[in-house]
Amino acid sequence: MVKLPAPAKWALRIIVVGYVFLLVGWPMITLVQNAFSDGLGNFQAAFSDPDVVHAMIVTIEISLWAVAINTVFGVGMALLLVRYEFPGKRALSALIDLPMAVSPVVIGLALLLVYNGRTGWFGPTLEAHGFQVIFNSPGMIMATCFVSLPLVVREVVPVLTEIGDDQEQAATSLGANAFQTLRRITLPAIKWAVVYGVVLTLARSLGEFGAVKIVSGNLIGQTQTASQAVEQEYNNFSQGEAYAISFVLVLLAVLCIVVVSLLRPKESSS
Amino acid sequence: MSIDIAHVNKKFGDFVALDDVTVSLPTGQLTALLGPSGGGKSTLLRIIAGLERADTGTITIEGVDATRTAPQKRNVGFVFQHYAVFKHMTVAKNVAFGLEIRNKPKAEIADRVDELLKLVHLSQFAHRLPSQLSGGQRQRMALARALAIQPKVLLLDEPFGALDAKVRKELREWLRRLHDEVPVTTVFVTHDQEEALEVADEIVVINEGRIEQVGSPDQLYDEPANDFVMDFLGEVTQLGSVRLRPHDIEIALTPDLAGSAAADILRLTRVGFEVRLVAGTEDGQEVSVVTTRTHARALGLEEGMRVWITPTSGAATVPAMKPRLSPAS
Numbered sequence: 001m002v003k004l005p006a007p008a009k010w011a012l013r014i015i016v017v018g019y020v021f022l023l024v025g026w027p028m029i030t031l032v033q034n035a036f037s038d039g040l041g042n043f044q045a046a047f048s049d050p051d052v053v054h055a056m057i058v059t060i061e062i063s064l065w066a067v068a069i070n071t072v073f074g075v076g077m078a079l080l081l082v083r084y085e086f087p088g089k090r091a092l093s094a095l096i097d098l099p100m101a102v103s104p105v106v107i108g109l110a111l112l113l114v115y116n117g118r119t120g121w122f123g124p125t126l127e128a129h130g131f132q133v134i135f136n137s138p139g140m141i142m143a144t145c146f147v148s149l150p151l152v153v154r155e156v157v158p159v160l161t162e163i164g165d166d167q168e169q170a171a172t173s174l175g176a177n178a179f180q181t182l183r184r185i186t187l188p189a190i191k192w193a194v195v196y197g198v199v200l201t202l203a204r205s206l207g208e209f210g211a212v213k214i215v216s217g218n219l220i221g222q223t224q225t226a227s228q229a230v231e232q233e234y235n236n237f238s239q240g241e242a243y244a245i246s247f248v249l250v251l252l253a254v255l256c257i258v259v260v261s262l263l264r265p266k267e268s269s270s
Numbered sequence: 271m272s273i274d275i276a277h278v279n280k281k282f283g284d285f286v287a288l289d290d291v292t293v294s295l296p297t298g299q300l301t302a303l304l305g306p307s308g309g310g311k312s313t314l315l316r317i318i319a320g321l322e323r324a325d326t327g328t329i330t331i332e333g334v335d336a337t338r339t340a341p342q343k344r345n346v347g348f349v350f351q352h353y354a355v356f357k358h359m360t361v362a363k364n365v366a367f368g369l370e371i372r373n374k375p376k377a378e379i380a381d382r383v384d385e386l387l388k389l390v391h392l393s394q395f396a397h398r399l400p401s402q403l404s405g406g407q408r409q410r411m412a413l414a415r416a417l418a419i420q421p422k423v424l425l426l427d428e429p430f431g432a433l434d435a436k437v438r439k440e441l442r443e444w445l446r447r448l449h450d451e452v453p454v455t456t457v458f459v460t461h462d463q464e465e466a467l468e469v470a471d472e473i474v475v476i477n478e479g480r481i482e483q484v485g486s487p488d489q490l491y492d493e494p495a496n497d498f499v500m501d502f503l504g505e506v507t508q509l510g511s512v513r514l515r516p517h518d519i520e521i522a523l524t525p526d527l528a529g530s531a532a533a534d535i536l537r538l539t540r541v542g543f544e545v546r547l548v549a550g551t552e553d554g555q556e557v558s559v560v561t562t563r564t565h566a567r568a569l570g571l572e573e574g575m576r577v578w579i580t581p582t583s584g585a586a587t588v589p590a591m592k593p594r595l596s597p598a599s
Contacts, residue, residue, distance in 0.1 A: 170415075174419055188358045
């Protein structure tokens with residue numbers, strides 16, 4: 001590391017801390033202040049509304065589904081990308097990163113085009129079989145999976161690359177089949193990377209707004225999620241309730257970050 | 271014959287790793303696959319284990335055609351250069367792995383693990399994690415793990431390559447003793463000719479995907495089939511029209527011996543117990559000679575002296591060929 005002179009070091013610290021404070025810290029503090037502006041009143045008002053409670057439950061349900069699906073597929077895709085050579089591998093890798101670059105609203109619109117029940121490419125067939133995707137939970141889960149797709153993959157890929165396939169080959173030579181090798185050798189080795197990816201996915205899913213808003217139709221008491229409830233309360237001039245729900249969402253996200261930072265050192269020391 | 275390899279070819283892209291290799295590795299013996307890096311010896315070992323598949327040719331293990339058998343069904347013990355320890359398992363769990371996969375009863379597994387850890391002198395480390403072991407200990411653990419499944423053959427891929435010189439020497443002596451105790455057919459890959467000569471019953475020299483020679487260490491050293499084997503198994507120098515080992519040259523102060531050549535000592539270095547010198551003959555050849563310190567002292571050798579050099583009787587020699595490009599080793 002380059003040694004900086006003391007004044008430069010202090011100047012750098014002040015700039016960085018100031019930047020983060022103005023961008024993240026201050027807005028968050030005012031949010032919390034506003035949420036608690038009349039004690040717990042805002043919370044009581046918000047969470048006595050069954051629609052808000054429902055929205056909260058919908059958010060959590062959708063998030064858990066998205067986390068489960070993305071964990072399975074994320075680990076699978078990471079294994080595919082690291083352990084196998086196939087044509088189109090780089091294209092697949094780029095495609096997995098796409099959700100990071102594309103606006104969630106665009107993702108929502110794209111899903112709508114394919115799966116809507118009237119003119120969609122796929123939707124009418126599915127709906128004829130009684131499976132409604134758009135304006136229903138499957139579409140919302142898909143949208144959430146889409147936006148959080150890279151998080152597990154990108155956590156697991158470097159770890160898989162680093163551990164190499166020596167241990168897997170050793171397990172194979174000792175008689176383990178593919179499933180036994182995966183369960184006993186590969187998964188324990190990438191455990192912390194998966195956990196980290198899961199927590200990030202959860203945090204991202206809880207806060208998803210744009211993509212889900214398009215595909216959910218924002219039906220109050222049915223498909224409305226917590227972030228949408230925040231927007232609605234805010235637009236209805238119930239700012240207090242909006243801040244209260246926001247605070248709960250922030251709290252969940254902060255919990256996720258705390259869990260991650262507790263896991264981080266373990267991961268690097270093992 | 272325990273492992274029969276017939277007409278095996280293997281290419282990686284354009285690179286020919288193995289070129290029509292046919293060889294039989296004898297039962298119950300310790301065989302070394304010796305050759306320079308990139309010569310195909312590891313590939314051959316991995317094909318025997320099933321970790322790589324031959325493009326053409328067959329592998330027969332103890333009379334059973336194993337060419338298309340999945341690696342987990344071959345019952346082959348494999349030891350990797352970088353140990354391939356299961357990092358999240360204790361030493362005992364590592365060794366037990368193959369037995370647990372085979373659903374052996376718990377008591378039997380525990381007994382077998384105890385026995386193996388004793389064999390590799392790791393009993394007191396049973397409950398440690400591999401990260402708490404030294405390189406040599408990890409490799410012994412890996413060996414116990416491979417032996418646990420009572421393999422038909424034990425394959426070791428540069429097993430001591432990642433260890434420092436002293437541990438490497440200890441371990442190879444230990445491997446030799448272990449093999450005498452547990453006489454499972456063993457094949458190990460090495461690029462270290464000293465290791466092969468010291469440990470193996472039989473050596474297969476592989477270079478550029480082809481087998482150069484198969485034989486006992488003595489056969490290879492004394493009767494090298496060609497230039498390459500001669501070069502690879504030890505130092506070589508040229509005297510007159512023959513190539514021979516520097517220690518197979520006799521030095522005298524007088525031209526008594528028939529065929530002796532006059533030479534001046536150009537350089538003289540002492541390395542431990544031996545003395546290495548370079549002698550320049552009258553027709554401009556620079557000949558390396560190795561002799562013992564005692565002998566050098568008895569003759570009073572020093573730089574600038576005139577001596578007479580002769581190949582010792584019975585020295586392994588090959589006719590000198592035109593200079594050829596020797597493969598990078």
